[in-house]
Amino acid sequence: MQVKAGWYWTYVLALFCSACAIKPSTVAEPDSEPRLPEVRTITFQGNAHFSRWSLLGVLATKPRSAFSPWKRGEPYNPATVETDLRRLKKFYFERGYLEMSARLEAVREDPEANAVDMDIRIEEGEPTLVTAVDITGTFPLGIPSKNRLLGSLVLRVGQPINKADFDQSQAILLSHLQHAGYARAQVTPRTEVDPQAHTAHVSWDLKPGARTRLGEIRITGAKQVRERAIRRQLTLREGQLYSPKALEKTTGNIYALGMFQAVNPQARNLGEANAPLDIDIAVRERQQRTFQFGLGFSTIDSLRLQIEWIHRNLFQGAESLSLSAKASGVEQGMEVRLNLPYVLVERMSFTQTLFATNHQKLELAPFDRLDELFNIEDPFPAFDLLTTGGRSRLGYQLAENLTSWVGLELSRNDFREVDIDALEASEEEIAKDNTLLLQFAELQWDTSDDLLNPTQGWLMRGRFEHSYASVLSDASFVKLLLEMRYYRPLRRHTVLAGRLMIGSIQPYGESDEVPLNVRFFSGGPGSVRGFAINRLGPLDQNGDPIGGNSLIEGNLEWRFPIVRNLGGAIFIDFGQVFDQSFTYHFNQLRFAAGPGFRFNTPVGPLRLDAGFIIDSRADEPFGRVEFSIGQAF
Incomplete structure (x- = not known):
């Protein structure tokens, strides 16, 4: 068994040790050289x-x-x-x-x-400006037209000739050829400089060669995981047209098994023209069993402690079993999860989860002081909630970027500390203890390039939930949630990111309302920044959020580098929660905007955002500063 501390405290400890290290003193000899x-x-x-x-x-x-x-x-x-x-x-x-x-x-x-x-x-002298950019050579089938290729280049006429833009433009052309199946393509640059006029004519000559098909695919380095389990994750097949995207997807699928520290695909015979391309996929395995713990902080959870034991290879097929517990100033819970990456047929997986979660704000001295210092709010001040249950989920990859899930979730939800007097008579039903048996289905289309910090592509997903009072549940309703995200890279390594989410809940039969634990809430660092967590939408008579049956949220963010691992962002968010089903009053939308900073780490960017409410009202603050980990979306 291997014991691993959380990355953050390991880093802090290393800094502390380096700062406190005692070095042996040296005594200068009389004849030593002067410093x-x-x-x-x-x-x-x-x-x-x-x-x-x-x-x-x-x-x-x-x-x-x-x-x-x-x-x-x-x-x-x-x-x-x-x-x-x-x-x-x-x-x-x-x-x-x-x-x-x-x-x-x-x-x-x-x-x-x-x-x-x-x-x-x-x-400095005069800068040498680019006066012409051209592409010559062979334009094979499967790549964009010459004009579209020229438009995709970052090296532009009228700008100083820049090596970074020059290299990136050449890489873009080579990528187009390789994605069209020309694995052995070459892009040869040519630059003509006029030193007297300080101008440069840049061109690239395309030599695609023949389209390349895949030959033998070998997997090396696997000792504890059966090779068959790894091959199930391949999106490549012998005889298939070479595709860097499929190779990248295969690498990601193997990583997702959780048993490998490194996955390195390499071509064995790239220099053999016209021959099928043989691929070696070298893997390096992780420890099968580990115990991990971490301590963190955010302006949502306050202090947060998490411990986890995980076995990543139960039956030599990368099946995993994890037991975890977490505790923070606003939420405490335990979870047992079994994940089977292969069930019945290829591309089908199964996950079984047992969970217990307690939403309760802890009234302890350390948390009280942090709450006051960072203005940390209780996400659910109108009630405390204990939820226990289990979830069974079956996943199937329909296509390269399209995944579906179906499943059942059975939960028992017990409310405490509910101020019934603060609710309208018609709302008292929403705070009753309940048992729910949810049937759910999800569909996701994802072309984004990174899970933690995407810079390009789309992510669109939808989730449908159904509960019927005659089958174990205490309420009948349908719930629909749709989300769309888009990431577009701009010049100088900047990214424009956008998100839109819309949802609604419709009770039916003898149910006139849906429980608090099912309703939509909005506001907070992962939602509409500038508003405290869950504070956007319907409130009870005490001014505490009670959620609603319809939701709309949107975000637009420009992300840019500052220096090294430090980046910045400028954002505008909007959103609202409405009490009625399928009801959206756009004149009631609330808006917030502000700047932010991002510091990239191996586990995702550390994020500091200052959101300011554009239409701030007399009874609410003008905004909030939030600290958390991961991009807002």
Whole structure:
């Protein structure tokens, strides 16, 4: 059994240990060489198009940081400085300034402080502009027209010739050829530069070769998982036309089994023209059994503790069994889950879950102080709810990007701390204890490129639920929820993301209302930011949310990089919950907007959003700051 701590606290512990590490002291010998002076400051002169911070990032010679004044700068070494000047020239050259020059203007010494201050003079020169972009060679079947290909390139006429855009444009052309089945295609660039006019003519020559079919597909590295279980996840077949998308999908399917640390597909005979392409899929297995724990924080849950034991390979077919428990300031629960990736036929899976969840805000001193500091709200202040039950779900992959699920969920829902006096007489039924047997069906079409941080593609899904009072349930209703997400990459690694969700619940038969645990709620960091969790929609007489039978939400967000793993976002959200079924009053929609920051981590981006209510009312705050993990959508 392998024990793993949560990634966050492992990282914090590593930082703590590195900060507290004790290094053995050294005593300088009388005849030892004197210490090189530190570089205290570096000043750039003549840099009109790039900031000082951008240029400092290129250098190996780093001055003393203003943010860490207790740390010394790099030692002054003339040989390293000469290399840095060449790095600066390369930096400018790759951004279209082909005649740039850099020299060390001055080095001012301070013998008492054993430090130097450096001045670097930059002559940027004129940028070399792209005056023409062309594509030549063979345009085979299956790829877009020449005009559409030119339109897809990021290197554009009128802009400085930029190596990043140049390389990305070449990769785009090669991708089009490979996705059309030309695995051995070549894209040869050609650039004609006029140094006198500072212009460049760029072209790429397409050499697709013959369409490639797949040969032998081998799987290597599997010791604990049967090869047959891995092959069930393949979307590739011998004799099939080569497809990078199918290869990527296969890799993702094998990863999704949960038993592999790495899945690496490689072509064995890429250099053999016209031969079927043989593929090796090398896998590296994980430990079969692990125990994990994690501690986190968000402005929804406050402090959150989670522990989990998991067996990933029960019967040597990547079948998994997990036992988990979680506790936070607003929710506590336990879950047992059995997942079978293969049932009856290929592409069919089965999951059985037993669960117990308690929605109750804990009144404990640590939580109270955090709640006050971060303005954490109770998601369901009108009631506490204990839910126990089980869920059986059968999944089937209908097509490459289309998946369906059907199942049953039986639950017992017991309400506590309900203020009946705050409800209208017609609403008292919604807070009664109930037993529900749900029959549900889901359909999802997903072409997005990443589960945690998508940058392009569509995700559309729908869920249908039904409960009938004569079959174990205490209420009769149908519930429909539809969601659409779209991600579009823009220039300079920015992404435009949009989301629209609409749903409704219709009671029927002898049921006039649906229970609180079935109704829609809106507001919060994963919904309409700026509003507290679940605070958007119908309220009881105490001003607490009681949900409704119809929901509409929408989000539009522009995501952009700032520096390294830090990114930013600007968003506008809208939404509303309505009491009646299939009722949407667009003049009652509420809007919020604001900025946000994202810090990318291996488990998804850490997210900080400041949402401001556009039409704020007298009895509500103007907005909220929310901290959580994962994109909003």
